[in-house]
Amino acid sequence: MLADTTVYQEMLRALPGRVSAGEPMKEHTSWRIGGPADVFVQPANREELRLVVAHVNQWGIPLTIIGAGTNILVPDEGIRGVVVKVGSGLDRISLQEHMIVAESGARLSRVAAAARDAGLGGFEFSSGIPGNIGGAVVMNAGANGVSIQARLKKILLLSPAGHFSIKTKDEIDFGYRTSSLQKDSSIVVEALFSCFQKDKDRIKQEMDAFNRRRKKTQPLHYPCAGSIFKNPPGDTAGRLIEAAGLKGTRIGDAQISTLHANFIINLGAATARDIMMLVEKTRELVLERFGIELKPEVKVVGY
Template identity: 55%
Template sequence: MISPAGYKELNALLPGQVKVFEPMARHTTWRIGGPADIFVEPAGVKELARLVSWVHHRGLPLYFIGNGSNLLVKDGGIRGVVVKIGRALGRVQVCETTITAGAGAMLGVLASAAQKNGVGGLEFATGIPGTAGGAVVMNAGANGSSMADLVREVMVMNPSGDLERKKAHELNFGYRTSNLLGGSLVVVEVTCRGISRDPQRIRADMEEYLARRQATQPLSYPSAGSVFKNPPGKSAGWLIEQAGCKGMRQGDAQVSTVHANFIVNLGRATARDVQALIHRVQQLVYKRFGISLALEVQVLGED
C-alpha cells in the first residue's frame, strides 16, 4: 500500500494523471475488477519514464494495461500501481508500407490507417478491441494471421525509464504469447511492415471479418473474447460445447450461448463468478476429453 506522502509526491510528479482506489471494472472490457491502489494514465512518454523510475526506486509492484480486453481483475483489486497505456501514447503514422504506432493506439485505428494508405496485412485485426501494445505482448491474431507476421520492432521502456529497441526475433512470439508477457518492460511504440494492396480489397476483407465476428460472437455483452487457448489441433469452443457447458451460469457470468469460448457478463458478474465458471468448464472438458484447457485471459489482483 502506498503512503499518503508517496501519493502526494507522485501527484506532484504527474499532475492530474494519478487516481487512488480506481475501480478496475472501469478499465476492463468484462466490466469486472476491484480497485487498484494507484492508477495512472500517463500523458506522454516523458511522464511514463518519470512514473516507472519512481515506482522502481520505491520497490512497489507495477502493472501495465492497455484496453483491458484480455484481463480478469479479481474482486479484491490490485495492490500496487497500475499504468494504463492509453490514447496519449497512441499516435499512428504510415510511411510507404511501414506503420508506426504508439502502444496506446487501438488496433482498429491501425488497421484503418493501413487500409486508407493501401497497406495490407492488418485486416485480421479488425474487431480485436486491444491496443497496439497489448496486441504485441499477447501476439493477438485471427483468421490465420497474428501480430508476429507484421511486427518488425518495438520500443520498450525498462524500469529505470530508459528506452530500448527490440527486433521481432528477440520477442519469442508464440501462440497468444511473447516474452514481454508478465515482464518488467512496457511497450511504448510498435513498428509493423505490411504489403502494398488495393485499399478496396483491404476494406472488403475487413468488412467480411467484421461481419463474421458479429455473426459468431456475443458482442452485445461485456466479455474478454476467448477465455481459453485452443489446444493443438482443437477448438476450445467446440470442446466446451461438446462437454455441455454452453449457457452454463454462475451468478451473472455465463458461458455464452453464441460462442462457448466466451464468458459474458450479464450484468453484475464478479471475478469470483467468472473464476468459478472457468473452473467448472475446465473440469467438465477434462472429464469428457482428458484435455486441460489453458487460460488465454490474463488474471491480475487478489480475491
C-alpha cells in the same frame, strides 16, 4: 494505504489530473469487472510513463500495466500498488511508405484503419480485435490465421528502471497468443510494422467480411474478454466446451455464452470470483470428458 504516502503525493504533484486513488478497475476492463486500484495513473506521454515507472521501481511498489483491458481479469479485491494504463496520450500513429509506427496505447483498430486508408495490406486479419497495440504485441493477438508477429519489425521498450531500448522481432519469441514479453517486466512503448501495397477496396471488403462474421458468431452485446481458453492443437476450445454441454452454464451473473462457448459474458453484476469459478468448472469438465487440459488465454492481473 499507498494513497496516504509521500510517493502518492509526489505523483499527484508531478502528473496532476492523471493520478487517482481507489480507481474502480471495472471502468477499465471490457468485462466491466474488477475492484479498486490503490493508485491508478494514465500517463499523457512517454516521458510521464518513464517518470512513473522509474519512481514506482525506486520505491519498490508493485506495478501493473494495462492497455485497453480487453484480455484481463482483475480480482474483486482490486490491485495493490500502482496500475499504469497505457492508452490515450501514448497513441500516436505515423506512416512512412509501407511502414507503420504506432505507440502502444493506440487502438489496433485505428492502426488497421490507417493502413487500409493508405492502401497498405497486412492488418486485415485484426478487424474487430478490440485491444491496444501494446497488449496486441504482448499477447501476439491474431485471428483468421494471422497474428501480429507477422507484421512486427521492432519495438521500443521501457525497463522498470526507466531506460528505453529497442528489440527486434528476432529477439522476441512468439507463439500462439503468447510472447516472451509476457515474462519480461519491461513495457512496450512503440512498435514498428511493415505492410505491403494492396487495393484499398479489397482491404475494406476483407475487413468488413471478418467483422460481419464476428458479429454473427460472438456475443458482442455483452461485456466479455474474447476467448477464455486457447484452442488446443487440432481442436477448438469452443467445440469442446459445447460438447461438454456447458453452453449457457451460469455462476452468479457470469455465463458461458449460448452463441460462442469459448466466451464468458457478464450478464450485469458478475464478479471476478464468479468468472474464476466458471473457468475452473469448465476446465475440470472438459478434462474429465475429453482428457484435454484447456489453457486460459485471458490474464489475471494485479497483486
